[in-house]
Amino acid sequence: MGLVAHTPAMRLIWITRFAFPSPSGLNSMRLSRYFMPILRETPKEAEIVSHRLMLRAGMIRQESAGIYAWLPLGLRVLNKINDVIREEQNRAGAIELLMPTMQSADLWRESGRYDAYGKEMLRIKDRHERDMLFGPTNEEMITEIFRGYVRSYKDLPLNLYHIQWKFRDEVRPRFGVMRSREFLMKDAYSFDLDAEGARHSYNKMFTAYLRTFARLGLKAIPMRADTGPIGGNLSHEFIILASTGESEVFCHNDFLSMDTPPANIDFDDRAVMQGVFDTWTGKYAATSEMHDAAAFGALAESDKVSARGIEVGHIFYFGTKYSDAMKAVVNGPDGKEVAVQMGSYGIGPSRLVAALIEANHDDNGVIWPEAIAPFRVGIANLKVGDAATDAACNDLYAKLGKAGVDVLYDDRDDRPGAKFATMDLIGLPHQIIVGPKSLAEGRVEVKNRRTGAREMLSPDEALNKLGA
RNA sequence: CGGGGUAUAGCGCAGUCUGGUAGCGCGGAAGUUUUGGGUACUUCAGGUCGUAGGUUCGAAUCCUGCUACCCCGACCA
Numbered sequence: 001m002g003l004v005a006h007t008p009a010m011r012l013i014w015i016t017r018f019a020f021p022s023p024s025g026l027n028s029m030r031l032s033r034y035f036m037p038i039l040r041e042t043p044k045e046a047e048i049v050s051h052r053l054m055l056r057a058g059m060i061r062q063e064s065a066g067i068y069a070w071l072p073l074g075l076r077v078l079n080k081i082n083d084v085i086r087e088e089q090n091r092a093g094a095i096e097l098l099m100p101t102m103q104s105a106d107l108w109r110e111s112g113r114y115d116a117y118g119k120e121m122l123r124i125k126d127r128h129e130r131d132m133l134f135g136p137t138n139e140e141m142i143t144e145i146f147r148g149y150v151r152s153y154k155d156l157p158l159n160l161y162h163i164q165w166k167f168r169d170e171v172r173p174r175f176g177v178m179r180s181r182e183f184l185m186k187d188a189y190s191f192d193l194d195a196e197g198a199r200h201s202y203n204k205m206f207t208a209y210l211r212t213f214a215r216l217g218l219k220a221i222p223m224r225a226d227t228g229p230i231g232g233n234l235s236h237e238f239i240i241l242a243s244t245g246e247s248e249v250f251c252h253n254d255f256l257s258m259d260t261p262p263a264n265i266d267f268d269d270r271a272v273m274q275g276v277f278d279t280w281t282g283k284y285a286a287t288s289e290m291h292d293a294a295a296f297g298a299l300a301e302s303d304k305v306s307a308r309g310i311e312v313g314h315i316f317y318f319g320t321k322y323s324d325a326m327k328a329v330v331n332g333p334d335g336k337e338v339a340v341q342m343g344s345y346g347i348g349p350s351r352l353v354a355a356l357i358e359a360n361h362d363d364n365g366v367i368w369p370e371a372i373a374p375f376r377v378g379i380a381n382l383k384v385g386d387a388a389t390d391a392a393c394n395d396l397y398a399k400l401g402k403a404g405v406d407v408l409y410d411d412r413d414d415r416p417g418a419k420f421a422t423m424d425l426i427g428l429p430h431q432i433i434v435g436p437k438s439l440a441e442g443r444v445e446v447k448n449r450r451t452g453a454r455e456m457l458s459p460d461e462a463l464n465k466l467g468a
Numbered sequence: 469c470g471g472g473g474u475a476u477a478g479c480g481c482a483g484u485c486u487g488g489u490a491g492c493g494c495g496g497a498a499g500u501u502u503u504g505g506g507u508a509c510u511u512c513a514g515g516u517c518g519u520a521g522g523u524u525c526g527a528a529u530c531c532u533g534c535u536a537c538c539c540c541g542a543c544c545a
Contacts (some may be wrong), residue, residue: 040506041480041494045538065537119469120544137545171469171543185545237545246544314545348545382504417505424505435504445504
C-alpha cells in the first residue's frame with residue numbers, strides 16, 4: 001500500500017475520533033438501523049441464564065461447539081470490559097503489545113510444554129508441514145520476545161500484556177462464552193531480577209485485579225489456587241460468587257465488605273502493595289480443590305460463606321520455570337547472568353461478559369452495570385410517527401449523543417409493549433420513555449433498570465439527570 | 469474421554485412406529501386494526517427433511533456408513 005495524501009476529510013475523521021470520550025470510539029445508534037437480532041423464544045441449548053440472555057439479546061451467535069461470533073451488542077460490552085482492564089493494567093505499570101494467535105511448535109518444544117500440554121492444544125500444520133499451534137497461552141512467546149531484546153537488569157522490572165484470542169480445545173465446551181474453546185484473554189507477563197521484585201510485581205497485578213473487578217461492579221475474592229499446567233508456587237484465582245458458578249468456594253464473610261484499593265494508591269511502594277495483598281489474603285478463602293475443612297470449620301458460623309463461584313482471573317508466580325528453559329537471562333549489577341523471575345496474570349474478558357450477566361439480571365433480562373453497559377441510555381419512542389414524540393426523541397437523542405452519552409434510540413414502528421420488553425431484555429441502565437400522553441403534559445418517564453424506579457421529568461430535567 | 473440424546477423453514481416443534489412427495493406456533497413481508505408492558509385478523513414468502521449410499525414403482529419415514537450439535541459425568545481463563 002502506498003502513501004495516501006492527508007485530505008481534509010481524513011483530518012476530520014481523526015479529529016472526530018479523538019473527540020469521542022469513549023476509548024473504544026463507541027457512540028449512539030438508532031435501533032431501526034442497528035444490527036441487534038433479538039430472539040423472543042429461548043434457544044433450547046442454553047442452560048444457564050447468561051447464555052440464554054446473550055442469545056436472546058443478540059449478543060453472540062454460536063458458529064461451532066465452543067466458538068462464537070460476537071454480534072454488535074455483545075462486542076460493545078466486550079470492548080468496554082477491555083477498556084476497564086486496560087486502564088487498570090496501565091495504571092499498575094503494565095505495557096500493552098499484541099502477540100499473534102498462531103505460534104510455532106518449536107517455541108513450545110523449548111519449554112517442554114509441546115508434549116506436556118496435551119490435547120487441549122490445537123495443533124496445526126502449515127503448507128510446509130511445519131508444526132504450528134493456536135496459542136492457548138503465551139508464556140513461551142513472551143519469553144522469546146523478552147530474551148530477544150532485554151540484556152540488563154536496568155531494563156527491569158518489565159510487565160507486558162496483551163488482549164488476544166486464545167484457543168483451548170476443551171473436551172466439553174458449555175455455558176456459552178463461559179466455557180468456550182475460543183475465548184478472549186488479557187494475559188500479562190512480569191519480568192524481575194529477583195524474587196522480591198517478582199513478589200512486588202505479583203502484588204501490583206493482585207491490586208490491579210481487585211480494582212478491575214470492583215470497577216466492573218463485581219465482588220471478586222482472591223483465593224489460593226492450584227497452579228496447573230502453568231506451573232509455579234504462588235497463585236491466586238479471583239472468584240466472584242454466583243449461584244450458577246462452576247466451582248464450590250469457601251470464604252470468610254469479611255471479604256464481602258472489604259474496601260477496594262483506591263485509584264491513586266502507590267503501585268511503586270512495595271510496602272503498600274504488600275499491605276493490600278496481606279489484607280486480601282489474611283482471611284480464609286479457598287476453592288474446593290484447596291479447601292481446608294478444619295481451618296474453615298474453625299471460623300465462627302456467622303463468618304462462614306459457602307457458595308458457588310466463577311473464576312474470572314488467575315495469577316501466577318512461577319520464578320524461572322520458563323526463563324531457565326528458554327534462557328531468558330539478564331546481566332545483574334554484579335555482571336553475572338541470571339535467569340529472570342517471571343509471573344503471568346490472566347483475565348478472561350469474554351467469560352466476564354457472561355459472569356457479569358450471571359451477577360446482574362432479573363426475569364426480564366440483563367441489568368448492566370453502568371461501566372460496561374453497551375449503551376448507557378435507551379430512548380423508547382412509544383408512538384413513532386407522532387410529530388411530538390418524534391421531535392422529543394430526536395432532540396433527546398441528539399443532545400445525549402453530543403454530550404458523549406452512548407444512547408440506543410428505539411425508533412422502530414412497534415408496539416410499546418415490545419419496546420419495553422426489548423429495553424428490559426438488553427438491560428440498558430437508564431430508559432427514557434417518550435409517549436404521547438405524558439409528553440402532552442411536558443413529561444417523559446425516566447426508568448432505572450436496576451431499581452425499577454420511575455420518574456416523570458421534563459425532557460431538560462431528564463437530560464440533566466443523565467449527564468447531558 | 470466414558471455414558472445418553474438430537475438433526476424437518478430464521479427460532480421452537482409435529483409428522484417417522486404403519487413409506488404415497490411436508491405441517492403448526494413464533495419470527496419475516498404486505499395490508500387492515502391497535503397505540504403505555506410482546507394487539508388481533510387477512511394474505512404472502514420461506515424447507516433438495518444434516519450428509520453419503522442402499523431397499524422400493526415411490527423414502528422425512530425402512531437399512532447402513534459418516535458428520536455436526538446438545539445433555540450428564542471426569543478436566544480447565
